[in-house]
Amino acid sequence: MKNSIIHKIKYGLITTLVLTICIFLDQLSKILTDQKTIEFLGNFLRFESVHNIGAAYGIFAGKTIGLIIVTTLVLIGLIVFNWFYKKKSILYCFSMGLILGGAIGNLIDRIFLGYVRDFIRMSIFSFTFNVADACLCVGVALLVIHILFFDAKILSKKKDKTNGTN
Numbered sequence: 001m002k003n004s005i006i007h008k009i010k011y012g013l014i015t016t017l018v019l020t021i022c023i024f025l026d027q028l029s030k031i032l033t034d035q036k037t038i039e040f041l042g043n044f045l046r047f048e049s050v051h052n053i054g055a056a057y058g059i060f061a062g063k064t065i066g067l068i069i070v071t072t073l074v075l076i077g078l079i080v081f082n083w084f085y086k087k088k089s090i091l092y093c094f095s096m097g098l099i100l101g102g103a104i105g106n107l108i109d110r111i112f113l114g115y116v117r118d119f120i121r122m123s124i125f126s127f128t129f130n131v132a133d134a135c136l137c138v139g140v141a142l143l144v145i146h147i148l149f150f151d152a153k154i155l156s157k158k159k160d161k162t163n164g165t166n
Contacts, residue, residue: 011088018097026105026131033119050128051115098139105132
């Protein structure tokens with residue numbers, strides 16, 4: 001019992017630290033680049049302030065209240081899932097922190113501004129994004145890696161033990 005509580009606290013602190021850093025960097029970068037255009041590396045990388053009133057690619061434009069509600073429900077679902085998920089690892093906690101931090105970073109914008117501040121534009125992409133979006137994407141990719149490669153190994157080891165093989 002005591003080990004289980006220590007386990008939850010340890011992994012909870014990792015997730016909280018990652019999500020806090022993600023939110024801080026997201027909000028700071030948005031403040032520093034709002035209403036500005038800064039070019040780096042020629043046309044390859046550009047910081048260009050864009051106010052996105054929708055979701056990815058501008059879908060659901062003008063549906064701010066709906067996006068706030070959906071994001072809040074997803075965040076609650078992820079927090080509940082995270083609380084009950086037993087197979088935590090550093091990778092899992094890092095990915096969950098990035099996902100939660102990214103979602104909260106954009107939610108802050110939607111609640112207080114009515115839009116999300118995007119500013120990173122790369123010539124290889126046809127869209128503008130922000131630090132929160134990058135955190136979300138990297139977090140989801142790491143979570144998929146955790147589930148496919150690490151969670152699957154844990155499940156196969158449990159099956160081997162229940163079948164009597166090692």
